[in-house]
Amino acid sequence: xGFLRRATGAIAFGLALAVAAPPVWACTDxxxxxxxxxxxxxxAFAPVLxxxxxxxxxxxxxxxxxxxxxxxxxxPRAYRWQRFAKSLPAWAAAARRRLARWDFNTAxxxxxxxxxxxxxxxxxxxLGRWLNIVWTDPFDPALVPKLDRAAAEAIxxxxxxxxxxxxxxxxxxxxxxxxxxxxxxxxxxxxxxKRRLIALLRAHYxxxxxxxxxxxxxxxxxxxxxxxxxxxxxxxxxxxxQGISVIRRWTFIVARQYYRLMRDALHQADPxxxxxxxxxxxxYDPDAVRAMAPYVDAISVNYNVDAADGWxxxxxFSGLKRLSGGKPVLITEWFCAAKQNxxxxxxxxGDPHDKAHxxxxxxxxxxxHLMTVATQAERAxxxxxxxxxxxxxxxxxxxxxxxxxxxxxxxRPDGEDYDFxxxxxxxxxxxxLVHALAASNRxxxxxxxxxxAASYAGAGNVxxxxxxxxxxxxxxxxxxxxxxxxxxxxxxxxxxxxxYLTWDRGGLNLAxxxxxxxxxxxLGHISPFPRSExxxxxxxxxxxxxxRRIELRVVPTRVVRTATHxxxxxxxxxxxxxxxxxxxxxxxxxxxxxxxxxxxxxRVILKAFIPWSALGRSGPPPQQALxxxxxxxxxxxxxxxxxxxxxxxxxxxxxxxxxxxALGPPVAADFAGPRLAGVAHSAD
Numbered sequence: 001x002g003f004l005r006r007a008t009g010a011i012a013f014g015l016a017l018a019v020a021a022p023p024v025w026a027c028t029d030x031x032x033x034x035x036x037x038x039x040x041x042x043x044a045f046a047p048v049l050x051x052x053x054x055x056x057x058x059x060x061x062x063x064x065x066x067x068x069x070x071x072x073x074x075x076p077r078a079y080r081w082q083r084f085a086k087s088l089p090a091w092a093a094a095a096r097r098r099l100a101r102w103d104f105n106t107a108x109x110x111x112x113x114x115x116x117x118x119x120x121x122x123x124x125x126x127l128g129r130w131l132n133i134v135w136t137d138p139f140d141p142a143l144v145p146k147l148d149r150a151a152a153e154a155i156x157x158x159x160x161x162x163x164x165x166x167x168x169x170x171x172x173x174x175x176x177x178x179x180x181x182x183x184x185x186x187x188x189x190x191x192x193x194k195r196r197l198i199a200l201l202r203a204h205y206x207x208x209x210x211x212x213x214x215x216x217x218x219x220x221x222x223x224x225x226x227x228x229x230x231x232x233x234x235x236x237x238x239x240x241x242q243g244i245s246v247i248r249r250w251t252f253i254v255a256r257q258y259y260r261l262m263r264d265a266l267h268q269a270d271p272x273x274x275x276x277x278x279x280x281x282x283x284y285d286p287d288a289v290r291a292m293a294p295y296v297d298a299i300s301v302n303y304n305v306d307a308a309d310g311w312x313x314x315x316x317f318s319g320l321k322r323l324s325g326g327k328p329v330l331i332t333e334w335f336c337a338a339k340q341n342x343x344x345x346x347x348x349x350g351d352p353h354d355k356a357h358x359x360x361x362x363x364x365x366x367x368x369h370l371m372t373v374a375t376q377a378e379r380a381x382x383x384x385x386x387x388x389x390x391x392x393x394x395x396x397x398x399x400x401x402x403x404x405x406x407x408x409x410x411x412r413p414d415g416e417d418y419d420f421x422x423x424x425x426x427x428x429x430x431x432x433l434v435h436a437l438a439a440s441n442r443x444x445x446x447x448x449x450x451x452x453a454a455s456y457a458g459a460g461n462v463x464x465x466x467x468x469x470x471x472x473x474x475x476x477x478x479x480x481x482x483x484x485x486x487x488x489x490x491x492x493x494x495x496x497x498x499x500y501l502t503w504d505r506g507g508l509n510l511a512x513x514x515x516x517x518x519x520x521x522x523l524g525h526i527s528p529f530p531r532s533e534x535x536x537x538x539x540x541x542x543x544x545x546x547x548r549r550i551e552l553r554v555v556p557t558r559v560v561r562t563a564t565h566x567x568x569x570x571x572x573x574x575x576x577x578x579x580x581x582x583x584x585x586x587x588x589x590x591x592x593x594x595x596x597x598x599x600x601x602x603r604v605i606l607k608a609f610i611p612w613s614a615l616g617r618s619g620p621p622p623q624q625a626l627x628x629x630x631x632x633x634x635x636x637x638x639x640x641x642x643x644x645x646x647x648x649x650x651x652x653x654x655x656x657x658x659x660x661x662a663l664g665p666p667v668a669a670d671f672a673g674p675r676l677a678g679v680a681h682s683a684d
Contacts (some may be wrong), residue, residue, distance in 0.1 A: 545616020
């Protein structure tokens, strides 16, 4: 998503902002001629960000603290500082005092420069986008001097300023592995990156073209690797093959080159600043995270709250930790909007705003795929809870809200139109929201340097009873903490989702919040879609009526718009009796609802209901227990995870190994994790 463009309570750590202007920093070396290097240290509990004077600092930031100066919106109602202050410095001073009262201490991306906003800052430089590094030729040797010059120019206004914490090299590159592979395959044969890719394919397949053909359908006219180098057409994955493994290797190689180049250029331009990565887009590619870990000082990632009650799915951060070896994490953008708002925002997403997104975002122009609730009271509650859960993640060194003011009513030039602001377009704060976030900020600051991990006990071997509406597009009615099933990923992989299971008098309820990227171009136009390549949840259940094997299949579908004949991607869920073939026999009485997003935010979110009758029973088993196997396989069979750590298909074939689960007592839908005291339920 991102932005379109060209403390009080922390005094114990020496970093409070005074509400009087100009602000007074207890850290005395925030001065023009003092040391300027920020650093990150590891305590007994977690990594911690340190100021130039070595004091702990938890970065509580707000994006786009700019007075409207960086927005290119032409809307007459767009937020502009000229409507509220006599000068930009006067507006900045007022905004700084406000943020201090709400216990924010950092100006996040797309804010005024540190010498204007006079707060610790994290500038976003757009270096890769300016030079179009990722999507052209990142291995071209001529790129290095160009990047060095661009970095020096972009950093010049910030270099050596002790208020600049570090830099983001870009915003939301994404590392979409399918589009990256396809784009690089279409480059001319003299492209350095294309030559590297063909060399990788030669090595991976030992120069055996027939082995390559078992994983890929070659483009017409290509009969060997030399043809593949000359061709401007990309091959397609062959269903049932293992081509995704070499595509993943290629993603790692290109990502490693990008982060190495950026690290070197930024350190040369400003040796005292941290390199904070590129603000991953509410999704992360596991191979890109592995590649970046040696080169970034912190992994920066944007986040879309997982449910309207403020739930944060634990798999997301546990996966980052394992992939990066415990690298610090900075939440660089998160948000919650409400349909009830004073700016007239419609809470809809617009058209793609850059070339990278244009490759993968053909399904936008729709409402609600970024977290949106009904009222400002619900917004305050959800945001306050989510803020604490984000700050409670043990490797997180900061949490930045998107954004200071509501987006322009009617939308930015790219069409994005959300009530994301702490203030509306008339500069009036949303009181309930800022009170809730201030309380969460104080909670986070009070735990700086202490253990603050969120606790997710999970279901253990007991499935809680809960009444769930399987047709509603929400998980807010779900007791997520009590029903969380601990999964084991394949060797060398990490969890890519969470699974929740409950029961009621009618049957079993399953939900997942998972993260997986599907590229519609990798397989080409195949009809019907091969179910072997779908995102699949395999369930083995014995409730006393014999072993039953059921599979949920997330299948991409294409819808043609009549007016423009534009293809739009969506997903459907099939509930099938488990079989080794692609034949999907419907399960009578089963209900499944998919409401995850598609391309630009690859979240697989669904809920399903399996009636007891499908398990050979008229009601719950009399012994109040069942045996269960569970496995999830990603698109293209790229990775898997399961209940017992065995590949899903073999586990389904051995009911004697399925784990016993008791059916537990009723559990109400609740919020797990640190609770928010004293949330203001104001409607404004």
